[in-house]
Amino acid sequence: MRYSILANLYEDLSSTTKRLEKIDILSKFLIKLKEDDSYILYLLEGNIYPDYDERRIGISNQLAIKAISKATGTTTQKVNSEWKKVGDIGEVAKAFTKTKKQMTLASHTITTKKVIENLRKLPELIGKGTVNKKLSLITELLTSASPTEALYLVRTLIGDLRIGVQESTIKYAILKAFFKNNKEYEDRLQRAIDRSNDLSVVFNIARKGKIKELDKIKLKVGHPIKAMLAGKAKNIEEAFKQLGKPLAIEYKYDGFRMLIHKANNKVTLFTRSLENVTKQFPEVEAYVNKFIKGDSFILDSEAVGYNKKTKKYTDFQEISQRIRRKHKIQELQKKLPVEVNIFDILYYEGKSQLDIPFRKRRKLIEKIITNHPFKLIESKFKITSNKEEIEKFYKKALKDNQEGIMLKKLDAPYKPGRRVGHMLKIKPETNELDLVITGGEWGTGKRAGWISSFILSCRKGDKFLEIGKVGTGVLEKETEENKITFDNLTKLLKPLIIKERAKNIEIKPKVVVTITYQDIQKSTNYKSGWALRFPRITSLRQGDKPLSDIAKLDEIEEDFAHSKHQSWRYG
Numbered sequence: 001m002r003y004s005i006l007a008n009l010y011e012d013l014s015s016t017t018k019r020l021e022k023i024d025i026l027s028k029f030l031i032k033l034k035e036d037d038s039y040i041l042y043l044l045e046g047n048i049y050p051d052y053d054e055r056r057i058g059i060s061n062q063l064a065i066k067a068i069s070k071a072t073g074t075t076t077q078k079v080n081s082e083w084k085k086v087g088d089i090g091e092v093a094k095a096f097t098k099t100k101k102q103m104t105l106a107s108h109t110i111t112t113k114k115v116i117e118n119l120r121k122l123p124e125l126i127g128k129g130t131v132n133k134k135l136s137l138i139t140e141l142l143t144s145a146s147p148t149e150a151l152y153l154v155r156t157l158i159g160d161l162r163i164g165v166q167e168s169t170i171k172y173a174i175l176k177a178f179f180k181n182n183k184e185y186e187d188r189l190q191r192a193i194d195r196s197n198d199l200s201v202v203f204n205i206a207r208k209g210k211i212k213e214l215d216k217i218k219l220k221v222g223h224p225i226k227a228m229l230a231g232k233a234k235n236i237e238e239a240f241k242q243l244g245k246p247l248a249i250e251y252k253y254d255g256f257r258m259l260i261h262k263a264n265n266k267v268t269l270f271t272r273s274l275e276n277v278t279k280q281f282p283e284v285e286a287y288v289n290k291f292i293k294g295d296s297f298i299l300d301s302e303a304v305g306y307n308k309k310t311k312k313y314t315d316f317q318e319i320s321q322r323i324r325r326k327h328k329i330q331e332l333q334k335k336l337p338v339e340v341n342i343f344d345i346l347y348y349e350g351k352s353q354l355d356i357p358f359r360k361r362r363k364l365i366e367k368i369i370t371n372h373p374f375k376l377i378e379s380k381f382k383i384t385s386n387k388e389e390i391e392k393f394y395k396k397a398l399k400d401n402q403e404g405i406m407l408k409k410l411d412a413p414y415k416p417g418r419r420v421g422h423m424l425k426i427k428p429e430t431n432e433l434d435l436v437i438t439g440g441e442w443g444t445g446k447r448a449g450w451i452s453s454f455i456l457s458c459r460k461g462d463k464f465l466e467i468g469k470v471g472t473g474v475l476e477k478e479t480e481e482n483k484i485t486f487d488n489l490t491k492l493l494k495p496l497i498i499k500e501r502a503k504n505i506e507i508k509p510k511v512v513v514t515i516t517y518q519d520i521q522k523s524t525n526y527k528s529g530w531a532l533r534f535p536r537i538t539s540l541r542q543g544d545k546p547l548s549d550i551a552k553l554d555e556i557e558e559d560f561a562h563s564k565h566q567s568w569r570y571g
Helices: 003-014 019-032 061-072 076-086 089-098 112-124 130-144 147-157 167-179 183-196 199-206 211-215 236-243 282-291 316-324 329-335 358-368 387-399 486-496 553-565
Strands: 229-232 247-252 256-263 266-271 297-305 338-348 376-378 381-384 404-408 419-426 432-442 451-460 463-470 497-501 504-507 512-516 519-522 530-533 536-540
Touching: 003 019, 003 112, 003 147, 019 167, 061 076, 061 089, 061 130, 061 147, 076 089, 076 497, 089 147, 112 130, 112 147, 130 147, 167 183, 167 199, 183 199, 183 211, 199 211, 236 247, 236 387, 236 404, 236 419, 247 358, 247 387, 256 282, 256 316, 256 338, 266 282, 282 329, 282 338, 282 376, 297 316, 316 329, 316 536, 338 358, 381 387, 387 404, 432 463, 451 486, 451 512, 451 553, 486 497, 530 553
Parallel strands: 229 419, 338 376, 463 530
Antiparallel strands: 247 381, 247 404, 256 266, 256 297, 297 338, 404 419, 432 451, 432 504, 432 512, 451 463, 497 504, 512 536, 519 530
């Protein structure tokens, strides 16, 4: 397929904000798409491989600028200057391609196959001369690109496609294209996506119109799977009403999600955002081999930090360093030990457990795990219909420095990647949100050279809407209690800057933080229509929380509407 066809599709998708129109445009395209071109499903999300594959393009803005310069015969200074004015490197590539001064004799029609081949070579390059080799591969494409092709090539390179297409958009397009929009098939299609985590595989089966074949897709140990997510309960009565009696209660741990895979004597550890962290946690690999019976399984757990001397649990921010750092592993292992708390099982000895009731999944966990406190244990767990017993359990969770409790329906299945109503969380009323940093301001005086304030955004569909500015919770120097510094955040955010105006900067949405705030009020100062009062950064969620899981605008509005009626507190 000519890449121009795909680029025109991107244009059509970008031309509308209406979800149904996007689905319609995409469904018509998918009907004509051949099996050999199924990798285009990855390109539609701005990727080159399925979500479970860690290989990413990983091109910086500066390398993209060099490639545009080389392909169009324009100085890097001029390209960089135009980028600062426009704020979209893709649009800059488009503009300079229209007026480029040189065309090589090698110019030719670009195919999608050529694009995917060149892009897939990029993450494989290592060692001496890597930058020049990457530059050559990118320039080869841009030299022959039309203005529109250049726009989307560059946006793909830097991971900022801007066409408003998510996994759910593609799912509904597949449903419309191959199953006549039969809503009875929607859940079966979603199950196939959940189990494979590979849209290309699902597309190639779906295009034959055989829904029963999609039912045959199975979990693959070693391929990361998206974790099931919990809803919120305002109080115990609400939980009883939604889940029934009796129900299961567990600690809601203040750690990070860890999905444990084992097959063929190989243990692999994944975070909630599908990042492979096996190398960062060698002790966990040893615990799994020693304390869990079985040759093949997928387990859902929470890794929680603790103090070796006091045996008290620490908060997430303490152990978050272990996710990010890939060096000095042994040193960090001793300094920041973790306890793995197992609370669910998705697969065991060749059989999926997804459709097995939670009550039975939990019994299986009890059979296969040997508990070793401060190494690997079953999560704190109880089945009850008694409100007072739940309150007591909740207080104990908080005393143990955990976030709160989880409440679960006993006969519920496991639904990967979805926020379900049969698993609820209750936490103290601290007004807490996970938001993404989308802008900021350069500091002055003793904070010169640092980004000293940060614009926070929530989600509405595929858009990020500003909801407040924060500078508190960030320190000038690291302390034992707080590792979030202006210097650390600046280093993390600087490569993500996409536009600058004087002191103000626009930042590519990527870095997620947890914030607490006193109140929320309606405001015209921010695009969301709301403003946070007295926000404070409490955690950096890098590597732990994907963008898809940050706070959504409708959820924030719903919480605000109910805030006057919330009275359930313990303490």
